Amino acid sequence: MPIDVVIRGILSPLFIASILRISTPIILPALGGLISDLAGVINIALEGIMLVSAFAGVIVSAYTHNVWLGVLAGMVVGILYALLLALFHLYLDTDIILAGIALNIMAAGGTIFLLFILTGDKGNSSTLASGAVPTVTIPFIDSIPWLGTIFSGHNIFTYLAFIFTGLVYVFLYKTPMGVHLRAVGENPVAAESVGINVKRTQAIAIALSGFFASLGGLSLSMAYLTLFQNNMTAGRGFIALAAVFLGGRTPLGTTIASIIFGFADALANQFGSLDIPPQWVQMIPYAATVIALVIYSLRRQAKQRERLRRFQEGEIDDTKTAEAGSD
Amino acid sequence: MRNKLFLIFSLLIVASMLFAACGGEEATEAPPSAEEPIKVVHLVNGVLGDKSFFDSAERGVRQAEEEFNYTVKTIEAGIDPARWEPALEDAAANEEYDIMILGTYQMSEFLQNVAPKYPDKMFIIYDVSVDYEACEGCDNVYSVLYMQNEGSYLAGYYAGLMTQEEMEGMNDDLIVGVVGGQDIPVINDFIVGYQQGAADAGLDPNSGVIIQYAGSWNDPAKGKEITLTMYQQGADIVFSVAGGTGVGIFQAAEEAGSYALGVDSDQATIIADTDPEQAEQILTSMLKNVDKSLYRALKLYIEGTLPFGTAENLGVAEGGVGLAYNQWYEKNTPQSVKDAIAQAEQDILDGKIIVDTVFE
Numbered sequence: 212m213p214i215d216v217v218i219r220g221i222l223s224p225l226f227i228a229s230i231l232r233i234s235t236p237i238i239l240p241a242l243g244g245l246i247s248d249l250a251g252v253i254n255i256a257l258e259g260i261m262l263v264s265a266f267a268g269v270i271v272s273a274y275t276h277n278v279w280l281g282v283l284a285g286m287v288v289g290i291l292y293a294l295l296l297a298l299f300h301l302y303l304d305t306d307i308i309l310a311g312i313a314l315n316i317m318a319a320g321g322t323i324f325l326l327f328i329l330t331g332d333k334g335n336s337s338t339l340a341s342g343a344v345p346t347v348t349i350p351f352i353d354s355i356p357w358l359g360t361i362f363s364g365h366n367i368f369t370y371l372a373f374i375f376t377g378l379v380y381v382f383l384y385k386t387p388m389g390v391h392l393r394a395v396g397e398n399p400v401a402a403e404s405v406g407i408n409v410k411r412t413q414a415i416a417i418a419l420s421g422f423f424a425s426l427g428g429l430s431l432s433m434a435y436l437t438l439f440q441n442n443m444t445a446g447r448g449f450i451a452l453a454a455v456f457l458g459g460r461t462p463l464g465t466t467i468a469s470i471i472f473g474f475a476d477a478l479a480n481q482f483g484s485l486d487i488p489p490q491w492v493q494m495i496p497y498a499a500t501v502i503a504l505v506i507y508s509l510r511r512q513a514k515q516r517e518r519l520r521r522f523q524e525g526e527i528d529d530t531k532t533a534e535a536g537s538d
Numbered sequence: 539m540r541n542k543l544f545l546i547f548s549l550l551i552v553a554s555m556l557f558a559a560c561g562g563e564e565a566t567e568a569p570p571s572a573e574e575p576i577k578v579v580h581l582v583n584g585v586l587g588d589k590s591f592f593d594s595a596e597r598g599v600r601q602a603e604e605e606f607n608y609t610v611k612t613i614e615a616g617i618d619p620a621r622w623e624p625a626l627e628d629a630a631a632n633e634e635y636d637i638m639i640l641g642t643y644q645m646s647e648f649l650q651n652v653a654p655k656y657p658d659k660m661f662i663i664y665d666v667s668v669d670y671e672a673c674e675g676c677d678n679v680y681s682v683l684y685m686q687n688e689g690s691y692l693a694g695y696y697a698g699l700m701t702q703e704e705m706e707g708m709n710d711d712l713i714v715g716v717v718g719g720q721d722i723p724v725i726n727d728f729i730v731g732y733q734q735g736a737a738d739a740g741l742d743p744n745s746g747v748i749i750q751y752a753g754s755w756n757d758p759a760k761g762k763e764i765t766l767t768m769y770q771q772g773a774d775i776v777f778s779v780a781g782g783t784g785v786g787i788f789q790a791a792e793e794a795g796s797y798a799l800g801v802d803s804d805q806a807t808i809i810a811d812t813d814p815e816q817a818e819q820i821l822t823s824m825l826k827n828v829d830k831s832l833y834r835a836l837k838l839y840i841e842g843t844l845p846f847g848t849a850e851n852l853g854v855a856e857g858g859v860g861l862a863y864n865q866w867y868e869k870n871t872p873q874s875v876k877d878a879i880a881q882a883e884q885d886i887l888d889g890k891i892i893v894d895t896v897f898e
Contacts, residue, residue: 213745216771216772217771220767220770220771223770225770229763229766229767232763233759233763236759323585332587333585333586333587333614334585334586334587334588334589334593334782335587335589335758335782335785337589337785337808337809337812337813338811338812339812340812340813431759435759435762436758436759436762436785436786436789437789438758438785438789440756440758440782440785441585441587441617441756441782442617442756443756443757443758443759445754445756445757445759445760476760476763477763480750480763480764480767481767483750483751483764483767484715484748484749484750484767484768484771486744488721489721489750489751489753490721492751493751493753
């Protein structure tokens with residue numbers, strides 16, 4: 212494929228639209244991962260939660276012929292599945308990483324098992340007529356060239372991803388619950404000493420992460436595609452976790468980091484048709500991750516050095532240093 | 539508490555060992571009868587339900603079970619490639635079997651290590667050949683390969699002719715696409731054939747065929763995104779050679795109103811009942827008749843003429859590969875194209891067309 216076709220593809224509004232589409236199932240679980248991580252309970256079961264929700268949504272919508280019941284079922288199942296993690300970790304004292312791995316494995320095997328029982332098929336749900344959430348055409352913007360292609364006509368989950376980025380910011384930084392949640396993550400003993408129920412707060416954080424991961428799973432099986440396929444999440448839950456850290460553990464940063472992943476993936480799809488070894492192309496998303504992480508940590512180190520220098524020169528008083536230390 | 543638990547567990551383990559031992563004795567005491575079925579283990583290095591490759595293999599093995607004196611046990615090793623080698627070693631050492639059937643390029647090296655250790659067992663490997671020169675003691679392995687390059691030549695020739703037709707969903711660009719699951723020899727054998735076929739239909743062999751690898755056999759979202767990109771770059775027919783990822787290719791075709799070609803099984807027929815609109819977009823499928831080849835192998839085994847220690851290549855002539863001439867093909871294809879495809883098939887049979895291959 213000549214390079215000019217590829218470049219024209221990248222410059223077209225369709226490319227930006229595809230970035231938003233690819234990013235959606237990463238942004239949503241990443242927001243969930245962010246909340247649980249800030250509460251000090253890292254949820255590595257995002258992948259498994261996405262999978263069970265994707266499955267539940269497809270199955271319920273197929274049997275009830277109602278898309279919204281499917282979405283609701285997916286959310287409920289996702290939250291319940293996340294609460295299993297809370298049960299194991301907070302109340303039965305299991306290591307949270309081990310419990311998360313167990314839930315991921317159970318989701319991968321369990322969905323195939325149930326799919327086989329229900330449909331007699333181990334691969335995908337293509338024998339079921341499952342529902343698709345509608346796409347949204349934004350009036351007025353839709354009729355503007357370029358902007359219309361980029362911003363209009365996506366499925367609901369894509370818009371939700373961006374709306375929730377704002378809501379999660381408000382929740383974490385502007386509500387008492389959000390402040391408690393972050394306090395618990397920073398120092399559970401201190402939080403408990405001022406009367407915050409640590410376990411309950413962490414359980415709520417895990418439930419919320421389950422809610423967001425479920426939206427991510429549903430966006431894959433009921434919007435992006437309209438079927439469930441075994442292991443269809445294909446590692447997106449783990450990429451979402453990476454996005455949390457890449458984004459500096461802030462809502463906006465997390466969403467931007469997810470979009471960087473989406474961009475790298477979309478770029479790989481465009482470059483894939485060039486006559487270069489496919490391994491190089493498939494490396495793009497991962498290379499982008501490594502580069503972004505390196506830039507992020509270099510900047511962080513530079514900031515810390517700068518703070519240290521200013522502290523030594525006596526420019527910053529003690530309270531600000533304490534803030535820098537907790538960063 | 540802990541001690542009690544430990545005791546219960548130990549008792550359970552001892553009890554289960556006793557039962558297992560009893561079971562074993564009974565089995566050995568039973569007189570060996572001539573009518574005892576031949577035990578076959580089908581080891582799938584993936585999961586069933588891909589609607590193409592492994593499902594086809596399983597179909598063939600099960601058909602042989604129905605018609606001949608076989609009992610088949612299928613083991614799915616899962617999608618994690620790290621578990622495939624241990625799964626093969628486990629199955630070879632612990633399962634009761636006379637013949638073990640497995641497939642794919644990824645398993646051939648593992649089998650070369652395992653087969654010589656079990657000289658009294660028989661192995662059938664499909665879609666790849668073990669390296670008989672490098673492997674001493676692979677006399678108990680029969681390999682069956684498919685000339686996917688020949689079948690893909692027909693697919694590429696067909697796609698190349700169809701993209702030049704004036705029909706709904708076809709653009710003016712003389713471009714077709716192909717999505718491979720992984721950059722491995724078997725997949726590239728599909729692709730060189732497809733490219734050659736498209737070139738013979740009048741397309742530019744380089745700029746006329748967009749080639750992409752999804753890097754995964756189980757990521758339909760990725761397959762959909764790549765296919766939409768190909769349509770955007772001017773392709774109107776995309777050939778799926780990507781297993782479960784291909785489901786996304788068909789969804790992209792349905793969404794964009796463009797076309798796709800299926801692989802391995804007749805994929806339009808498989809989904810016709812539940813998703814007739816999507817089936818409409820799959821013009822035909824390149825059949826790789828894994829099912830027929832395994833059925834044939836097991837039949838030959840019963841007859842005592844299965845050539846262990848050798849590899850067989852099944853092409854168009856042997857019915858190993860071909861296009862699915864189904865109702866959608868009949869409906870969408872103009873007579874002139876049908877005639878051209880029939881001619882190309884005949885030319886391959888007569889040896890007038892030699893299709894490139896990445897093997898040898």
